[in-house]
Amino acid sequence: MVVSRMRWVRAGAVAAVGLVGVLALGAVPASASDDGQWWYDAYKVADVHAEGWTGEGVKIAVVDSQINPELPDFAGADLTVAPGAACEGVEPSTTEANAESEHGSTVTAMLIGNGTGVAGTKGIVPDASVTFYGVGALEDCTPTSEVEGSGHTPLGWMLQRALDDGADIVMTAIVQGQATIPDLMTVAEAVASKTPFVAGNPNDGFKQGGLPAGLSGVVGVSAVDRDGNLPIAALGVENAILDTTVVAPGVGISTLGDNNSWDDPGLGTGTSLATPQVAGMLAVAMQKYPDATGNQLIQALVNNAGSGDQPASYDATDGYGYGAASLTGVLAADPSQYADTNPLLDKVLQLPSAEQIAAAEEALISPDSVGQPASTDPGGIAALLPVFIGVGVGVLALIVVGVVVTVVLVRRSRRRVGA
Numbered sequence: 001m002v003v004s005r006m007r008w009v010r011a012g013a014v015a016a017v018g019l020v021g022v023l024a025l026g027a028v029p030a031s032a033s034d035d036g037q038w039w040y041d042a043y044k045v046a047d048v049h050a051e052g053w054t055g056e057g058v059k060i061a062v063v064d065s066q067i068n069p070e071l072p073d074f075a076g077a078d079l080t081v082a083p084g085a086a087c088e089g090v091e092p093s094t095t096e097a098n099a100e101s102e103h104g105s106t107v108t109a110m111l112i113g114n115g116t117g118v119a120g121t122k123g124i125v126p127d128a129s130v131t132f133y134g135v136g137a138l139e140d141c142t143p144t145s146e147v148e149g150s151g152h153t154p155l156g157w158m159l160q161r162a163l164d165d166g167a168d169i170v171m172t173a174i175v176q177g178q179a180t181i182p183d184l185m186t187v188a189e190a191v192a193s194k195t196p197f198v199a200g201n202p203n204d205g206f207k208q209g210g211l212p213a214g215l216s217g218v219v220g221v222s223a224v225d226r227d228g229n230l231p232i233a234a235l236g237v238e239n240a241i242l243d244t245t246v247v248a249p250g251v252g253i254s255t256l257g258d259n260n261s262w263d264d265p266g267l268g269t270g271t272s273l274a275t276p277q278v279a280g281m282l283a284v285a286m287q288k289y290p291d292a293t294g295n296q297l298i299q300a301l302v303n304n305a306g307s308g309d310q311p312a313s314y315d316a317t318d319g320y321g322y323g324a325a326s327l328t329g330v331l332a333a334d335p336s337q338y339a340d341t342n343p344l345l346d347k348v349l350q351l352p353s354a355e356q357i358a359a360a361e362e363a364l365i366s367p368d369s370v371g372q373p374a375s376t377d378p379g380g381i382a383a384l385l386p387v388f389i390g391v392g393v394g395v396l397a398l399i400v401v402g403v404v405v406t407v408v409l410v411r412r413s414r415r416r417v418g419a
Contacts (some may be wrong), residue, residue, distance in 0.1 A: 008058035015118060036254030036267050037120060039277060041325045043249075044419045045124055050283060053331060054113075055125025055283040057290075059281030061162030062108050062276075063133045063155065063172040065100035067093050069184070073109045073117035074255060075320055078129040082161065085134045086154035087141035092134020096137075100137050102257040103272065107173050108132060109256055110276040111283075119265035120252035124280030124327075131165065133158040135174065153281035155212070156183030159197075168286060169294075171279040173200040173272035177209025179351070185360060188352040191217035191342055192360035195292035198270035198279040200243040206234040214243055216345045218351060219298060222319060223250020223274040228417045230319050231269055240319025243347045246305050248325045249417055278325050285330045299338035316348070328419040 040046075069081055081093045094101050106121070112130050113121035124219070135141075135154050144196075145156045155174050162170045163186065170190060190197045198219040202208035211328030213220035222239065224230055224247045231251055233239035253273040258266030285297050292300075302311050314322050345357075 014358035030078035036252060036265065037122065037252060039249035039273075040122055040124075042226075042417055042419070043124070043277070045122070047093070047325070048128070048327060048331065050209075051085060052365075053284040053288055055280065055287055057126030057127075057129075058125065058167045058283040058286050059129045059131070059166065059169070060125070060196055060279060060283055061131050061133060061167035061170045062104070062109060062111070063135065063162055063170065064104035064107055064174060065078075065089070065137060066098075067108055067132045068095050068097070068101050068256075068262070069093050069132070070095050071105055071109075071117055071262065073105070073115075073119075073121055075112040075114040075116065077123075077126065078389045079108070079112060080129075080180060080400075082133045082165070084144075085136040086144060086147050086157050087136030087138065088144055089142070090134070090136035090350055092132065092136070097257045097260045097262045102255060102260075104132065104134065105256045106254075107171075107272055107276045109327055110273070111280055117256060117265075117393055118263065119256050121254055121256065124277055124282045128283050129279075131162070131167065136176070138176075138199040151180055151182040152182055152186070152255070152306050153180060156180065156186055158184075159212070160186045160396055163193070163195065167195065169196045169198065169279055169282055171198045171275060172212065173275045174402075175200065175202050175208050175213070176211050179211050179215070183212075184352040184356055187212060187215050187217060188270045188356040189363070191345070191357050192364055194253060194340075194342070196282050196294045198275055198282065200275040201239075203231075203239060203270050204233045205239065205241050210241065213241075214347060214349055215330065215346045217342045217357075218264045218344065219245045219278060219301070219323070220344075221245065221271055221275045221278045221325075222321075223269065223271045224248070224324065224417060226249035226417065228324060230298075238319060240317070244319055244321035245302060246278060246322050246325040247320050247417075248277045274346065281325055281327050281330050282328070285335065288331055289335050293340050295340050295342045296335035296338045297330075299341075299343055300330050300333045300335040301325060302343055303338065304333050324417045326419065 063178050109121040110124040115122040125200045135158050141154055143154050147154055150157055155176055199213035201213045201220050201222045202210055212218055222241055222244045230238035250271055250273040251269045252267050255266040258264050282297050295306045302322040304326050305312050312322050
């Protein structure tokens with residue numbers, strides 16, 4: 001399994017993480033607390049909170065590696081750590097500062113942080129209810145017997161737990177290169193139940209897997225800088241990932257802890273740092289429009305992305321998708337005007353399939369019929385599916401090379417990051 005356990009690159013360093021590549025960055029000032037929260041100001045989050053939209057009443061599941069719930073950033077927050085990790089010998093929470101706990105703590109604080117920690121991170125939805133599902137250190141993961149018996153990957157198992165627990169929104173910033181039939185059925189269930197599923201894209205499409213963000217129905221998020229530019233990845237080209245849904249700030253963002261220490265903040269770049277912002281936008285919209293379905297909220301997200309001075313349009317190849325996610329745009333648009341259909345079902349991989357989604361819908365209607373109909377595994381290819389998906393990701397990477405090298409100009413309306 002190709003898995004990224006750390007989805008950002010620290011300032012002034014290029015690190016090899018697990019089996020994946022990372023972005024190359026120039027030197028950035030070490031102190032992050034002063035300017036590493038620029039995303040918060042760009043989206044005018046404080047103004048949105050002043051209007052009462054803080055995510056109250058919305059349940060968000062964060063599926064990540066590990067978290068330190070004892071950090072001052074989470075004091076007073078509605079944070080629950082679900083018991084048990086998906087990897088043997090690992091706990092979902094730890095007070096030790098390491099790559100996993102710093103990562104999981106940072107993305108969670110960007111949702112519900114109170115601004116009192118070393119990085120000064122304030123969450124986009126401070127009043128939301130967050131449950132953290134700790135997968136563990138995936139690089140050397142030995143799945144638990146329960147995970148093995150389920151047929152899921154460790155990530156897929158935790159995503160299923162989040163759905164089973166009734167999450168309103170599911171978010172993960174973990175990337176992997178393989179998926180099993182049960183994993184696909186979990187995503188199919190999210191689509192069938194109209195539960196928004198937000199996932200970070202790879203930071204390097206040439207070396208990392210593209211799942212689950214590349215699966216149908218999933219909101220795939222990429223990072224941009226202050227000027228709306230994609231970071232530079234492999235071969236010196238922009239990190240333009242196929243089937244991106246939206247982009248959000250993810251360059252030069254404050255991280256909780258740095259270099260295995262909680263004493264100082266860091267600065268990081270990566271899709272992980274953009275992903276909670278998009279999940280938070282859906283949460284505030286869910287609070288404001290409680291009668292809207294998850295499908296309609298996703299429709300509001302994509303139809304109000306970009307500069308706002310022209311109708312949203314989609315480009316599957318330029319790395320921007322519908323454009324920069326807009327917090328005020330999502331809040332201003334009544335989702336009831338949009339169709340109650342998931343607009344993200346036509347991705348390149350075409351997985352989960354229409355048949356798998358239909359089977360998940362049937363299972364929701366008739367729980368007693370839960371099982372795996374033959375149509376979910378045409379030709380009996382379940383055992384080979386991880387290979388097929390892995391090959392598919394490799395092909396997508398080659399396509400991205402052609403796209404990025406040949407595209408010189410990108411529509412500027414897509415690059416604009418603001419409210």
